[in-house]
Amino acid sequence: MRSVVFLLILLGSGLMAQAQFGNKNKKRQATATDANKSVDEVTILGIKSKFLAKDSTNVTVFMRVDLTKPNNVPVRWREFTEKFTLNYVVYPDFSSRERLAYGNIPLNEQNVVQLSHTRFMIRFEVKRPANHASGVLLGEISEIGTTKKVLNDLAIKFRDTKLGERFALFERTGRVPLLQNYVNLNDTVQLQDINKSVKELYVMRYRHDFEPAQSPMNTNPRNAARTLGVDTTFKISTSSPLIFKEEGLYYMTEDTTDTYGVGIVVTNKRFPKMTRPAELVRPVMYMSQANEINEMLAPKDPKKSLDRYWLNLMNGNSDLAKRTISAFYSRVEEANRLFTTYKEGWKTDKGMIYIIMGSPDRVQRSKDREVWVYSQRANFSEINFTFNRRPNQFVEDHYELQRYVEYQPIWYPMVEAWRTGAVRD
Known part of the structure; x- marks a missing residue:
């Protein structure tokens, strides 16, 4: 599934950056003009970046760039670099x-690796500025001969770095990091730093089914965090092939008493897609009543129950049901791909908002906050969803939604649009 970038406005600065979100509505709007585009036209869909501290004076930045051409034609290496x-x-x-x-940064053989037909990884070094141990790196990728550019911001640190700021999961060859918080079952990966040092780490596996996000209107205090029971423990060596044989949340640390480590979700081979009927039932909770969810979970045949649920919503219109199902689970897949942290992306607060509301029109960011802004919808002129960054031992990018009862007149009509097949994605 293709993705479309949107502008990311940095709070209090006026600097512009971009992040990647799926947005099929915008993609469809562009389809009408695709016939007029040159077959050689290359468009940047999104950028994702990460830094790894090399030492106290240098960091290495990895910047993954997703591209597209009309009619899904592959992008050649020289098309990107030139x-x-x-x-x-x-x-x-x-x-x-x-x-x-x-x-x-010159885009050449030393700095650019092609990952797929439409995906490239740029790698470059940044030296520590004088008298500063951290900063915000704003990268700008510009198309030569035009005014088109895409920006990406990245907070970087040179000192007092955590394990996750020195080590990352790389693909099996160890050339490029994965830049995601999940891997598929039985995939071969490596946990390594820039220097490819060999270090023994402790690994704890948690077999826990985390709860999905609560309603945006649920302002009741969250229950105290429960202690997770460790299912298994073992040791690994960095810079060596690593294969996870069981699904679950894995947590890697230098010492068992460390507060922060590297967390990774090991998923089934189909993830971020969801294909099993028992799995497909659960995200529907965001647009369903309690009795409907109970009815779908109770039968022995969840597929028939799920089919019946969608057909009932669409008053028996099977074509409308198919279109709505496709749109809904496309967003679920995209939420898994974009927002998986220590739990699947569809379960996170960001994933919930994305599934129901779609891509925000713009995002305002600061160090510990993101504000998603939606404007010009049928039932409102503008609405904001604020996500606050919270400490989390497993991942660095854990955000929680700031909930308000005032979301009701916005949220319920959007849910009803899903339930009547009015959403077009």
Whole structure:
């Protein structure tokens, strides 16, 4: 499934950056003009980045770029490296315009690896600015000869780095990091740092089915966090092939008393897609009543129950049911791909909002907050969803939604649109 980028406005700064979200509505709007596009036109869909600390004075930045061409034609390596340029600026933080460092990164064989027909990885080094141990790197990828550009922001650190800021999961060859919080069962990966050092780490596996996100209107205090029971423990060596044989949440640390480590969700081979009827029932909870969920979970044949649920919603219109099912589970898949943290993406607060509301029109970001802004919908002019970053031992990008009862007049009509087949994705 293709994805479309949207502008990311940095809070308090006016700097522009971009992040990747799926947005089929925008993709469909562009389809009408595809016939007029040159077959050689290459468009950047999104950027995802991560840094790994090399030492106290240098970090390595990995920047994955997703591209597309009309009619899903593959993008050749030279098309990317010869059509685009990459520049970066380092600022002290999200709210400052003071330039600490800047540079131009040549897109060549040393810095660019092609991952697939439409996906490329750029790797480059950034030196620590004088008198600063951290900063925000704003990367700008521009199309040569045009005004088109895509931006991406990344908070970087040079000192006091955590394990997850020094080590990352790489694909089986160890050339490029995965830049995601999940791997599939029996895939071969490597946990390594930039220096490919060999270190023994402790691994704890948790076999736990985490709860899905609560309603945006549920302002009741969350229950105290429960202690997770460790299912199995073992040791691994970094920079060596690693295969996970069982599904679950895995947590890797240098010491069993460490507060922060590297967390990874090991999923079935189909993930981020969901294909089993027993799995498909669960995300529907975001648009269903309690009695409907209970009815789907009770029967021995969840597939028939799920089919009956969708047909009943669409008043027996099977074509409308098929279109709505396709749109709904496309968003579920995209939520899994984009937002999986220590649990599947569809279960997270961001995943819930994305599934029901779709891609935000813009995002305002600061160090510990994201605000998703939706504008010009049928039942409202503008609405904001605020996600606050919370400490989490497993992952760095755990965000929780700030809930309000005032979301009701916005949320319920969107849910009803799903239940009547009015959503077009």
